[in-house]
Amino acid sequence: MNNQNSNNKIMLVDGMAVLFRAFYATASSGYIRRTKAGIPTNAIYGFIRYFWDAVETFDPTHVACCWDLGGKTFRMEQFPAYKGNRADAPDDLIPQFSLIQEVMDSLGIPNIGAEGFEADDCIGSLSRELSKEMDVMVLTGDHDMLQLVDDRTHVIIMKKGHGNYKVYTPESLMEEKQLTPRQIIDLKALMGDASDNYPGVRGIGEKTALKLIQEYGSIEGILDHLDSLSKSIRAKIEADLDMLHLSRQLAEIRRDVPLNYKVESCELELNHAQVVAKFEELEMKSLCSLMGVAIV
Structure with missing residues (x-):
């Protein structure tokens, strides 16, 4: 992998957006993938398929994944009804929140979040910081993120279906939305x-x-x-x-969230044995071949 800064590009993954998308894309059929012990894994399986397709399409050298941590955010303090209309997450999705973060750990990808802030704010703060030294790509389905677009930060909106993206630059945003x-x-x-x-x-x-x-x-x-x-x-x-x-x-997405991470830890390098062990545990070994991971 090339370590020259000029060639480095980081993909910031909007974990919540991808996980919800993966869950509903499969749950709508009525079939929920589960382990033999009954643990639901459909969102995790779908997440990795979406995520890995984006990695192959956009070829980042570095990756980080941002999450909401739950609990009150500063927006709820400002406006108590903020997101107050949302239903609770489905029961089958709840255990997959922590499991997907374990999976990202096994891929060597940092999970980043901050108390009192949303994943969007973490992505906004990371993109502001990291775009000083590398190109930044934001993977999401959330059009709010378009406010982060600049010459060094492109927002990749996931469209319906697999491998279907719209990449926003300042030029394409102006062209499409004026x-x-x-x-x-x-x-x-x-x-x-x-x-x-x-x-x-x-x-x-x-x-x-x-x-x-x-x-x-x-x-x-x-x-x-x-x-x-x-x-x-x-x-x-x-x-x-x-x-x-x-x-x-x-x-407005906040861009000043204090975050604890090291850019070196975001470098995308898979430890094959670790990945295989995690996918075997979750009974989704078929993902190894999708990701080109050798089953030892």
Whole structure:
């Protein structure tokens, strides 16, 4: 593996996004893969298939995987209803949260998380730090991450099906959405986010929000030109000004989370015996051949 910095590139994996995707992609059929002892492993099996396809497609020299740790985050402190509409994780998924981290350990991949923050904030902080010395790729299904795009950080959005990706650079983001990465935050501040359960400005949907951001550039630009807006839009914004500012804080991925990791430990080098042992334990030896790991 090449150790020259100029050739190094790290893939930051949004562990939660990939694990949930893997779980629901298989659970929808009604069949849940299990070990002989009855431990569900469908999400782990699907996760590794998604993950390894991305490794083969994008060829990172380094990998780290970021996780939510559970418990209260600073966003819940700011807005108690944040993500309050989400159902509990399915029973069959719960034991797989810790198991997938054991699997990543066996692959020599660091699991990174921080109390009080979400995986997104860890990824944002890592990408800011690491992009000073190497190219960064973020593997996720979450379009919120598009705010992290810059010349050294590309966001890989997993699309439906296997091996189907859309890679966002500043150019492709502008081409597809006519937005800069920074404007993604302001867009969400206006329209809110139903899945994260914060409202933005009530009565302003994606279309209007997009039009306003494209026309005035930012929240500040819109507020400086309230006189130019139609009466009804102006009234909506003025009525929800506090929520607009709060929604922007909730939408913005933090990039200053103190994280404990060493970049050397992120280098992707499989210990074959360790990988085989873990996959045998979970009764998914077929993944060894998928990953080119020799069964000794």
